[in-house]
Amino acid sequence: MTTTTHPAGTEQEGYDASAPLLEVDDLHVEFRTKAGVARAVNGLNFTLNAGETLAILGESGSGKSVTAQTIMGILDMPPGHIAGGEIRYRGKNLFDMPEEQRRRLRGVNISMIFQDALSALNPVLPVGFQIAEMFRVHRGFKRKQAREEAVKLMQKVGIPAAEKRVGDYPHQFSGGMRQRIMIAMAIALDPDVLIADEPTTALDVTVQAQVMRLLKELQTENNMGLILITHDLGVVADVADKIAVMYAGRVMEAADVFEIYAKPGHPYTKGLLESLPRIDAEGERLNAIPGLPPALTNIPPGCPFSPRCPYSTELCRTDRPELLPVAEGHVSACHYREEIYSGELKPREEAQA
Amino acid sequence: MTGYIIRRLLQFIPVVIAATLIVYGLVFLMPGDPIRALAGDRPMSDAVRETLREQYNLDDPFLLQYGKYIWGVFTAGDFGTTFQGRPVSDIIQQRLPVTLTLAAVTFVIQGIIGIAAGVLSAIFRDRFIDRLVQVSTVVVVALPVLAIAFVLQLIFGLNLGWFPIAGTREGLYSYILPGFAMAAVSTAMIARLLRGELIEALQSDYVRTATAKGMRRSRVITRHGLRNSMIPIVTFMGADLASMIGGSIVVESIFNLPGLGEQVYRSIQAQEGTVVVGIVTLFVLAFVVINLIVDLLYAVLDPRIRYD
Numbered sequence: 240m241t242t243t244t245h246p247a248g249t250e251q252e253g254y255d256a257s258a259p260l261l262e263v264d265d266l267h268v269e270f271r272t273k274a275g276v277a278r279a280v281n282g283l284n285f286t287l288n289a290g291e292t293l294a295i296l297g298e299s300g301s302g303k304s305v306t307a308q309t310i311m312g313i314l315d316m317p318p319g320h321i322a323g324g325e326i327r328y329r330g331k332n333l334f335d336m337p338e339e340q341r342r343r344l345r346g347v348n349i350s351m352i353f354q355d356a357l358s359a360l361n362p363v364l365p366v367g368f369q370i371a372e373m374f375r376v377h378r379g380f381k382r383k384q385a386r387e388e389a390v391k392l393m394q395k396v397g398i399p400a401a402e403k404r405v406g407d408y409p410h411q412f413s414g415g416m417r418q419r420i421m422i423a424m425a426i427a428l429d430p431d432v433l434i435a436d437e438p439t440t441a442l443d444v445t446v447q448a449q450v451m452r453l454l455k456e457l458q459t460e461n462n463m464g465l466i467l468i469t470h471d472l473g474v475v476a477d478v479a480d481k482i483a484v485m486y487a488g489r490v491m492e493a494a495d496v497f498e499i500y501a502k503p504g505h506p507y508t509k510g511l512l513e514s515l516p517r518i519d520a521e522g523e524r525l526n527a528i529p530g531l532p533p534a535l536t537n538i539p540p541g542c543p544f545s546p547r548c549p550y551s552t553e554l555c556r557t558d559r560p561e562l563l564p565v566a567e568g569h570v571s572a573c574h575y576r577e578e579i580y581s582g583e584l585k586p587r588e589e590a591q592a
Numbered sequence: 593m594t595g596y597i598i599r600r601l602l603q604f605i606p607v608v609i610a611a612t613l614i615v616y617g618l619v620f621l622m623p624g625d626p627i628r629a630l631a632g633d634r635p636m637s638d639a640v641r642e643t644l645r646e647q648y649n650l651d652d653p654f655l656l657q658y659g660k661y662i663w664g665v666f667t668a669g670d671f672g673t674t675f676q677g678r679p680v681s682d683i684i685q686q687r688l689p690v691t692l693t694l695a696a697v698t699f700v701i702q703g704i705i706g707i708a709a710g711v712l713s714a715i716f717r718d719r720f721i722d723r724l725v726q727v728s729t730v731v732v733v734a735l736p737v738l739a740i741a742f743v744l745q746l747i748f749g750l751n752l753g754w755f756p757i758a759g760t761r762e763g764l765y766s767y768i769l770p771g772f773a774m775a776a777v778s779t780a781m782i783a784r785l786l787r788g789e790l791i792e793a794l795q796s797d798y799v800r801t802a803t804a805k806g807m808r809r810s811r812v813i814t815r816h817g818l819r820n821s822m823i824p825i826v827t828f829m830g831a832d833l834a835s836m837i838g839g840s841i842v843v844e845s846i847f848n849l850p851g852l853g854e855q856v857y858r859s860i861q862a863q864e865g866t867v868v869v870g871i872v873t874l875f876v877l878a879f880v881v882i883n884l885i886v887d888l889l890y891a892v893l894d895p896r897i898r899y900d
Contacts, residue, residue: 313803315795345806353804358797361816363823363894376807408895424805 258330260464261287261310261349261432266324268305268488270535271317277535279305281488282324284562287464289431292455294467294475294496296511297485300532303468306485307434310466311351312341328432347377350430352454354437356417360409366420367393367405373427392423396453415446419453426457433458434466439474451478472515476500484508487533487543490562494569504571504580506548542573549586550575600884604877609662611876612869616658619865644675661866665873672866680870683855688874690760691851694844695836697764697771702779703829709779710786710825715813717791725787729780741773741846758848770847774840778832782825789821796820823893830886837878 268280280302287293297303308314310326312333325332328349333341353359361369370392371385380388386405393401396419409417418438425433435454439447455478458465469475475482476496483493484507492505503509510528530547533539539546545555554574562572565580578584645651652660664670671680713725732740748769749757755769756762793799794817802816803809844854852871859867891897 311804313800342806342808345804347806351804353797353801359801361798362896363820373805410896
């Protein structure tokens with residue numbers, strides 16, 4: 240790699256070096272469709288520091304990907320609409336920036352890896368061109384120089400015979416190699432924040448581990464803040480420092496990774512962990528969480544998880560619990576977080592029905 | 593790749609034979625005696641008629657006539673002679689430039705306007721420009737070329753006097769009006785086709801990736817969106833160009849352009865089979881060659897397509 244140069248004028252443009260790398264503050268995102276308003280993200284909060292891996296965990300429709308797209312500024316608007324809140328990069332609100340300034344952040348300071356590399360890479364352009372494009376557009380490199388950088392990056396992410404393959408097209412690579420090319424593209428300009436949206440979901444299990452290892456290595460090397468969006472609890476345990484569990488567009492629980500696995504403070508997290516296949520429970524049925532997530536056009540007034548929650552009470556159905564601490568660095572949005580955390584509370588019979 | 597080209601070239605042979613055989617047969621089946629048509633009102637002695645029939649192989653059985661003709665085309669480049677004794681290849685040489693110029697002007701017009709309208713329509717989807725393009729293209733597609741040509745001739749040629757209405761005396765400028773008449777329908781088709789393709793491309797994951805890479809909107813649209821949407825447009829424009837090489841009977845006749853289309857029209861009326869067949873043979877050859885080029889271009893535009 241060449242020397243890391245941050246975009247000209249990073250300091251002048253009002254960034255605060257002492258502020259956290261990325262803060263999402265009470266973010267609301269909705270989709271205004273003919274069928275009604277779908278509230279995809281409802282008051283989301285989290286903070287990401289340099290060198291930290293935050294896993295955002297949640298099932299389909301929990302607002303994970305919408306959050307990622309909102310941070311990147313690639314949400315389709317309309318129908319998407321930012322209904323409130325702020326996203327601050329080094330203390331500066333992204334929503335206050337002129338579009339041109341935001342564009343210069345994309346791929347340079349904040350960059351993103353997509354789930355399906357085959358559709359996310361342009362099918363008619365050589366991979367080398369697609370990587371080199373980063374240097375040509377953001378750094379003004381000449382064609383040849385940019386191509387050399389692309390080859391170096393391909394070597395760095397572990398693509399064999401990179402020199403020969405730089406002119407190949409995406410369909411000529413295997414799934415794992417394609418995802419490595421996506422990664423090469425995303426880290427080309429040494430971003431501070433890397434968002435990986437289900438980076439290994441489309442890959443074989445063996446390849447998944449390799450790709451995650453590569454991501455982790457690159458993160459450590461460049462001291463990046465990594466947001467790992469996933470629904471796979473297994474992936475999270477290996478690489479994440481912190482976990483935020485999302486449900487119906489909100490953080491239900493956030494804590495560091497060991498804490499959350501050992502002592503979940505929210506019934507939803509507890510349910511997710513209990514639904515994992517266990518090696519010592521062979522032959523038993525998996526404990527799936529009953530029911531489905533709420534429709535985003537019609538989120539229940541109280542706790543969004545209450546209809547599926549085995550611990551829910553009348554209070555849960557009427558009052559939405561705030562995200563409050565249960566222990567040092569551990570927050571949960573549950574009225575009974577203390578009891579869940581300590582394991583005192585037993586499931587209620589009527590809720591099970 | 594080379595193998596593919598050779599195979600495609602070999603496929604020319606049956607295509608050319610079939611096409612020319614059909615046209616030759618149609619001319620053969622035309623009612624009336626061509627020699628009599630040639631003589632017109634004046635009397636013609638039996639001896640002269642016999643000589644002429646002999647000269648043009650008119651007494652041979654159909655297949656032998658055809659065989660003699662096609663043999664001449666491929667061995668000596670001899671497309672036959674007219675009843676006036678003029679070689680058909682001469683006529684083609686004289687008239688081809690007019691048709692090629694018209695085809696080129698048409699191609700450029702539909703390329704520029706069609707692509708521009710399609711791109712604008714896709715970018716400003718559901719906005720005023722898009723609606724305008726959508727409505728106007730429907731109208732144009734629905735109109736026959738004949739009507740478009742006469743309307744253009746009337747408004748811009750006669751009433752406004754901006755363009756010549758007939759002939760080729762003013763050089764390239766004379767081709768603008770006929771070019772627009774001929775390009776109109778295809779331009780509308782290209783605009784509509786490209787709009788759909790580009791809208792789809794702009795919603796694709798790879799375009800989203802390009803935006804996430806911090807590319808400018810203009811680069812996202814041209815390098816990433818348009819690059820992909822142009823594949824079917826190239827196919828369409830190629831096929832369209834191929835059909836223009838044969839000349840447009842309607843447009844060339846209305847604007848009185850001495851091109852191949854106008855010649856075909858005249859020769860059919862005069863029952864001059866050799867001329868019709870000669871021009872059609874050329875047209876078939878051009879069509880097949882252009883289609884081959886389009887197919888090869890396709891592989892360049894879309895690397896996922898490989899011919900082996």
